[in-house]
Amino acid sequence: MELLARLGLEAGAPHEEEGLVAVGQPCLSGGTLEIFLEAVLPPVLVHVYGDSPIARAFTALGRALDYQVEPGPAPIAADADVVLVASHGVGEEPVLREAPAKDVPYIGLIASRRRGAAVLARLAGGEGVRVPAGLDIGARTPGEVAVSGYAEIIDGYQRGSTG
Structure with missing residues (x-):
């Protein structure tokens, strides 16, 4: 504006x-x-956990959107807006416990509905974790999955809610 x-x-x-x-x-x-x-809005701070092709696509697309993207196993920043977990089951549960404790507005797990339900059950419900993360657009490739995830995030920010 x-x-x-x-x-x-x-x-x-x-x-x-x-x-x-x-x-x-x-x-x-x-x-x-x-x-x-x-008006200059601060960039959305995105923590991408995992080293899968989908995690790399989330990192690349987030940077193309001018978001501040922090890939890797580093601790989640206190002011993170988004946490995306795309690690094919490797080390995801500690991240999915840490993100709600830091009141991250959007927490997404890239997983099938079946595997996602099993992960959430181990987390005792996984409050606030979106699984599968992203809008259902029929995404198949890592890039398409990243587009569906960011589409859901953008939609949430435009409506004033990401959770």
């Missing part, structure tokens, strides 16, 4: 036009001050 604010010796009440807010000011020295404002 872009906005131009103009402060000057304009007569009348403040008014708005498309992309402009004009406000009169009582300074008798004259002149006009124009301020251009552009």
